[in-house]
Each structure stands twice: as structure tokens, then as C-alpha cells.
Amino acid sequence: GESVGLHLPTLSVQEGDNSIINCAYSNSASDYFIWYKQESGKGPQFIIDIRSNMDKRQGQRVTVLLNKTVKHLSLQIAATQPGDSAVYFCAEGILDDKIIFGKGTRLHILP
Amino acid sequence: NAGVTQTPKFQVLKTGQSMTLQCAQDMNHEYMSWYRQDPGMGLRLIHYSVGAGITDQGEVPNGYNVSRSTTEDFPLRLLSAAPSQTSVYFCASSRVLSYGYTFGSGTRLTVV
Numbered sequence: 657g658e659s660v661g662l663h664l665p666t667l668s669v670q671e672g673d674n675s676i677i678n679c680a681y682s683n684s685a686s687d688y689f690i691w692y693k694q695e696s697g698k699g700p701q702f703i704i705d706i707r708s709n710m711d712k713r714q715g716q717r718v719t720v721l722l723n724k725t726v727k728h729l730s731l732q733i734a735a736t737q738p739g740d741s742a743v744y745f746c747a748e749g750i751l752d753d754k755i756i757f758g759k760g761t762r763l764h765i766l767p
Numbered sequence: 768n769a770g771v772t773q774t775p776k777f778q779v780l781k782t783g784q785s786m787t788l789q790c791a792q793d794m795n796h797e798y799m800s801w802y803r804q805d806p807g808m809g810l811r812l813i814h815y816s817v818g819a820g821i822t823d824q825g826e827v828p829n830g831y832n833v834s835r836s837t838t839e840d841f842p843l844r845l846l847s848a849a850p851s852q853t854s855v856y857f858c859a860s861s862r863v864l865s866y867g868y869t870f871g872s873g874t875r876l877t878v879v
Contacts, residue, residue: 699870
């Protein structure tokens with residue numbers, strides 16, 4: 657079925673280190689994938705997206721990797737800062753259809 | 768631009784009551800959706816719309832109705848509230864779905 661799951665519910669990272677948040681998806685027909693960041697008490701915010709015909713996409717301090725062979729998605733955050741503390745969701749979608757979210761990973765930054 | 772506006776921000780209902788959660792966007796976005804967020808469950812899609820006059824069911828549509836009479840508004844109706852509908856509800860809109868959603872700030876609903 658259409659489901660998106662995550663490998664780890666909570667990730668603790670030292671400030672300044674790189675963070676890697678993982679996501680597994682099940683729908684091989686998904687055309688694109690999106691990472692969202694949700695801070696406490698707020699709605700999710702778009703971070704970065706990647707199309708299914710891409711393997712890697714970079715943004716400001718973030719990189720998303722897509723491995724379609726094993727249906728795996730990851731978000732890498734470089735030089736993690738206290739402001740990166742949040743819950744991160746991956747989501748998958750099919751063009752002109754719905755977007756399905758995963759359960760989320762809480763990123764905790766250690767001082 | 769106000770973005771995506773949800774009202775109310777907080778609501779307490781008694782079991783069996785009905786109510787409408789309001790969602791409005793001023794960005795002329797065609798795509799709109801409603802999600803609910805429970806602890807440990809992530810965001811689950813309730814209903815979505817790809818344009819005015821068109822709606823469809825998501826993952827958890829039971830107990831909810833929607834309509835999309837205008838591009839701007841996408842209200843969510845709870846027909847007969849149940850404690851299982853206690854959740855935070857998010858409305859979202861998008862011009863191009865593959866570019867992601869803009870989310871509202873949410874409505875925290877408690878059903879007692």
C-alpha cells in the first residue's frame with residue numbers, strides 16, 4: 657500500500673556535527689519526495705524536494721539522497737545547529753494526486 | 768499575503784457535536800488538503816482537493832466531510848464528534864503539488 661515509514665523515531669546529534677535522517681517508502685510509483693521540518697507548535701515547513709529521476713539534490717546545508725533500488729530516502733544536514741532541532745518528515749507523492757507523510761523523526765541537538 | 772489561515776486555533780467539543788474547521792488561502796492555489804496529526808502517528812491525510820468543485824478521500828476520511836466551492840476555501844466538517852477525533856488538524860495548499868505544501872498553523876481539537 658501507500659506508506660512512508662522512518663527508521664528512527666529520535667536522533668540525537670552533537671552541535672556542529674552532520675545529521676542524517678532516514679526514510680523508507682513503499683510506493684515505487686511515487687514521482688517525487690519532499691522533506692518537511694516541523695517546529696513545536698507550528699505547521700510543517702518545506703525543506704527540499706527531489707524528483708524520482710534524481711539521485712541527489714543539494715540545498716543550503718541540506719542534501720537529499722534517493723535510492724530507488726531499496727526505496728530509501730535520506731536527509732543530510734551539515735553542521736547541525738540548535739535551530740535545526742525539530743521533527744522531520746519525509747513525504748511522497750504522485751503528480752496531481754495526494755501527498756502521503758511518514759511518521760517523523762525528532763532531531764535533538766546536544767550542546 | 769496571509770498564506771493559509773485556519774480557524775479556530777483551539778476548540779473543545781462534546782461527543783456527538785458537529786462543527787466546521789475553516790481553512791482559507793489567498794495564494795490562488797489549486798491544491799488543498801486536510802491532515803490530522805496525532806502523537807507518534809505523523810500526518811495522515813483526511814481529504815484533498817485538486818481544484819474548485821473537486822474533492823477526494825485520503826487515508827482517514829471517515830467522520831469528516833469537505834467541500835470546495837471556491838478556490839480560496841476548503842472547510843472540514845466533523846459530522847458527529849468522537850474522542851478519537853481529538854487531534855491537531857492542519858490545512859495545506861499548493862500551486863504545484865510536487866513543489867510541496869504551505870501549511871496553516873493548525874487547529875487543536877479536543878473531543879470530550
